[in-house]
Amino acid sequence: MSQDIPYGPDRKPWKETLSPLAINADGTPMVTPPSQDPAEVYSYPDLERGITPSNYQVPTIGFTADHARKAQDETSAYVNKQSLNHLGYQCSIGNDHSQVTRYLHTLLNNIGDPYVPGHFTINSKWMERNVLDYYASLWNAKWPHNDEDPETYWGYVCTMGSSEGNLYAVWNGRDYLQGKFMMTDVTRKVPTTTYVQAKLTADKPNAFTPVAFYSEDSHYSFTKCMAVLDVKSFYRLGTELYPGQCPLGGDWPTEVPSEGGDAGPGSIDVDKLYKLVEFFVSKGYPALILLNFGTTFKGAYDDVKRAGEMLLPMLRKHEMDERWIQVVDPNKPDDPKWIKRNGFWIHVDGALGSTYVPFMKMAFNKGRTAIKPPPDFDFRLPFVHSICGSGHKWPGAPWPLGIFMTKTGLQLLPPTNPDYVGSPDTTFAGSRNGLSSLVWWSFLTQYSYEAQIDRVVYSLELVKHTYQELQKVQTDIGQDIWINYTPLSLSLWFKKPNDDIVHKYTLSPESLFVDGEQRNFVHMFVMSNVAKETIDSLMQALREPNAFTTAEKRDKKWVRRARKAGVESRITDLHDGMILGKADQGLKNGVQPLFNWPMAGRGFK
Ligand SMILES: *Cc1c(COP(=O)(O)O)cnc(C)c1O
Numbered sequence: 001m002s003q004d005i006p007y008g009p010d011r012k013p014w015k016e017t018l019s020p021l022a023i024n025a026d027g028t029p030m031v032t033p034p035s036q037d038p039a040e041v042y043s044y045p046d047l048e049r050g051i052t053p054s055n056y057q058v059p060t061i062g063f064t065a066d067h068a069r070k071a072q073d074e075t076s077a078y079v080n081k082q083s084l085n086h087l088g089y090q091c092s093i094g095n096d097h098s099q100v101t102r103y104l105h106t107l108l109n110n111i112g113d114p115y116v117p118g119h120f121t122i123n124s125k126w127m128e129r130n131v132l133d134y135y136a137s138l139w140n141a142k143w144p145h146n147d148e149d150p151e152t153y154w155g156y157v158c159t160m161g162s163s164e165g166n167l168y169a170v171w172n173g174r175d176y177l178q179g180k181f182m183m184t185d186v187t188r189k190v191p192t193t194t195y196v197q198a199k200l201t202a203d204k205p206n207a208f209t210p211v212a213f214y215s216e217d218s219h220y221s222f223t224k225c226m227a228v229l230d231v232k233s234f235y236r237l238g239t240e241l242y243p244g245q246c247p248l249g250g251d252w253p254t255e256v257p258s259e260g261g262d263a264g265p266g267s268i269d270v271d272k273l274y275k276l277v278e279f280f281v282s283k284g285y286p287a288l289i290l291l292n293f294g295t296t297f298k299g300a301y302d303d304v305k306r307a308g309e310m311l312l313p314m315l316r317k318h319e320m321d322e323r324w325i326q327v328v329d330p331n332k333p334d335d336p337k338w339i340k341r342n343g344f345w346i347h348v349d350g351a352l353g354s355t356y357v358p359f360m361k362m363a364f365n366k367g368r369t370a371i372k373p374p375p376d377f378d379f380r381l382p383f384v385h386s387i388c389g390s391g392h393k394w395p396g397a398p399w400p401l402g403i404f405m406t407k408t409g410l411q412l413l414p415p416t417n418p419d420y421v422g423s424p425d426t427t428f429a430g431s432r433n434g435l436s437s438l439v440w441w442s443f444l445t446q447y448s449y450e451a452q453i454d455r456v457v458y459s460l461e462l463v464k465h466t467y468q469e470l471q472k473v474q475t476d477i478g479q480d481i482w483i484n485y486t487p488l489s490l491s492l493w494f495k496k497p498n499d500d501i502v503h504k505y506t507l508s509p510e511s512l513f514v515d516g517e518q519r520n521f522v523h524m525f526v527m528s529n530v531a532k533e534t535i536d537s538l539m540q541a542l543r544e545p546n547a548f549t550t551a552e553k554r555d556k557k558w559v560r561r562a563r564k565a566g567v568e569s570r571i572t573d574l575h576d577g578m579i580l581g582k583a584d585q586g587l588k589n590g591v592q593p594l595f596n597w598p599m600a601g602r603g604f605k
Helices: 065-087 100-103 126-139 163-179 221-229 232-242 270-281 303-316 358-367 434-446 449-479 499-504 532-543 554-565 583-588
Strands: 153-158 180-185 192-197 212-216 286-290 321-326 337-341 344-349 384-392 402-407 489-493 508-514 517-525
Touching: 126 153, 126 402, 126 434, 153 434, 163 221, 163 286, 163 384, 163 402, 192 303, 192 321, 212 221, 221 232, 270 286, 270 303, 286 303, 303 321, 303 344, 321 358, 358 449, 384 434, 402 489, 434 508, 449 489, 499 532
Parallel strands: 212 286, 286 344, 344 384
Antiparallel strands: 153 402, 180 192, 321 337, 384 402, 489 517, 508 517
16 A cells, blocks of 8 residues: 555645545544555556546545546547447437436435325426336236236336346245235234245145246346345256256256357247246246346347247146135234235346337338237236336436336235235335436327337338348458347347457447357447448448457456456356356355356346
């Protein structure tokens, strides 16, 4: 640690930038000095181009107005440049969100349930409820939300994007399948809420152990959900309790295989899903099935309709489509209740697809596009329990935000009984960003269905155009650039070009295994705000002589983590005693495998 390390925009020794208020009588600082020059440690000239790290260091004697302006100008120039050419990720950039400036002097906090006004009066819940109703209608749920009607939807606008939507879904689904209840007894003088667990019977020891299933193309947030909520995936339970018995043969795969593996379109292999689910359901485990509608890398749609229609008869055979479970209120132990619940939960992670595919369908039905939409995914399907979407992806928003939706009757409500009223287990976050509902609502009021359909048709046509242009580039440069496209999606992926191009267009790098070989790809999404000129300029860049000469650099973080764990494979250690890795390696060391933490194939970088 040294007080002489240069610090701040003026690069003065750190001690000279320290506020005198933080210096003891003996001259020693009351706060820690840097141990290394942070400007060197945080120097990323390849990625944060044009950003000078020292311009952002905060001297505690104060930051001058000049320095502040310089830093803001540098950041703003960088952000504007990158926004202009952005192609890599599935977010719409360029909507007009200027209406939020009217509210930046205050705090809009939609804390708590959207349908209960609550005591924090500065909020935008009236806008939130209309955003939710809009999507409930679009997703064919019964609306408006009504606490008394279990068939109506319930939902909320998330503080995070679909990561929170997924987390909430897994939480709600887990507790539902574990036979948990929230009970509020309002007959008491001071109403009390109790969290209770249904009774397990000796003949069905697995009845309240949900097993999660999701494909290898799923978003990495599912892995996080398993960790945070301690839900076991079929891989974890399979390797723990049923080694060598995988119904697909061989070792248990870490996730449900996708059709055609890495080289395929990215949708879940429904037949394999069926076999895996059947294995566990036949042993009495309830199934938590997490499907995708618009995957992160390939933009693929799982066939939710076919999956549900195939699984239902099998679930019925094992009495898991519906089952009776016994609930005992601790306050009334002699009065058990029997209630009916599904023995499965199907969540649709529609981070990207759920918000625009309904418009694809309208466009197709009205002859505005010849592109047929993917099969239905929404609440029209009686087996769908929850859906989430990310607002910054399809509609577009100035920060991450999302939506989670389920049915009122699937919340953790007590059995129907006039003595009780449900205490809806509401949002994941406490304080929630009221501006999120405000920008979402504003978008919906600016874009009618007609306008949204125009946006979808524009994107679908531009994807087709981009695909054709990439083919021309490939022919012109005489080199296979591995062009891929999932039908109906907005995503294209091809061979990773050089770092300058990747950075200029914010392309998203990812490696996939094709024909037994690791190949470096980038993906791009053609969202409705992408200008044709940006595509044309990318095509021009890809024709340059050195466009595809790239020196392979491995992700620093990956290598660092792997080294720390002592192996250069997919093994990493997170915290004490928790080794996540391949099952065989874990088992050899006598360590229980928990789950696979994906390092590739998930749009991590
Ligand atoms: C982006 C994405 C998420 C997570 O959304 P965030 O908004 O980043 O939290 C989840 N699932 C899929 C399929 C995604 O593409």
